[in-house]
Amino acid sequence: MYHAILFDLDGTLTDSGEGIMKSVQYALEKIGKPEPDLDKLRVFVGPPLHKEFMEYAGIDEETARQAVAYYRERYTPVGVYENSLYDGIREMLEGLKARGYRLGVASSKPEHFVLIVLDHFRIREYFDVIVGSELSGARTNKAEVVEEALKQLGLEDHREQVVMVGDKEHDVFGARKAGLECVSVSYGYGTMEELTNAQPLKIVGSPEELLDFFA
Structure with missing residues (x-):
């Protein structure tokens, strides 16, 4: 039986694509790798940015670090707020808390921005632990984020009691590497x-269906 649920943020709790994709587009333009088709940048929603910039644009680590810096030039004042809470998320979180689940956020997004988003949508109160990556680029791997969340929950030795919820394959793989099962949501970016x-x-199609799964 599960006692704790870890949520991805982008594409799982919030529809954050617009702000992320436009900020990536801005960064690619700055490094001389322009991409006019915004929809092609959907792949950037969720995975660690540094690695995705390297793979997408075919650039080295140093250039990717510069791309991340350019990305934040736009994302910090503007992009982080080009975002919306998926319909039904608040009701789902309330329902899970009412059933006694401990909830957490485990995101590859820098923790600084995770907290801004959760506060902006007034849902921070639902979570017992909130873990993201570090602005320095450390702890971007999903398994590392999950491990830190397990540590903060005090459930490192009870992994069978914890499940991950996310919208991309890297959520599934990261959870599995950390010894957890993962429920995928199909309304996100995967x-x-x-x-x-x-x-x-399991794959569920809505926050309501997710709540039913944990009945």
Whole structure:
């Protein structure tokens, strides 16, 4: 039986694509790798930025670090707020808390921005632990984020009691590496093919369906 649930943020709790993609587009322009098709940048929603910049633009680590810095030039004052809470999220969180679950956020987004988003939408109160990456670029790997969340929950030796919820394959793989099952949501930024191939515990189509799963 599960006692704690860890949530990804981007694409799982909030529809953050606009702010992320526009800030990535801004950064790519700055490093001389412009991408006019915003929709192609959906792949940046969720995974660690540094690695995604390297893979997408074919750039080295130093250039990717500069791209992340350019990204934050736009994301910090503007992009972080180009965001919305998915319909039904607040009700789902209230329902899970009422059932006695301990809730946490485990995101590859820098913790600084995670807290801004949770405060902006007034849902920080629902979470017992909130873990993100560090602005320096440390702890961006999903498994590392999950490990820190488990440590803060005091459940490192009771991993069978914890489950991850996310919208991308790297949520499934990161959870699995940390010894957890993962429930995938299909309303986020992962494709159904991607999620099916990752073989999560379950794929749900809405926050309501997710709440029902944990009944």
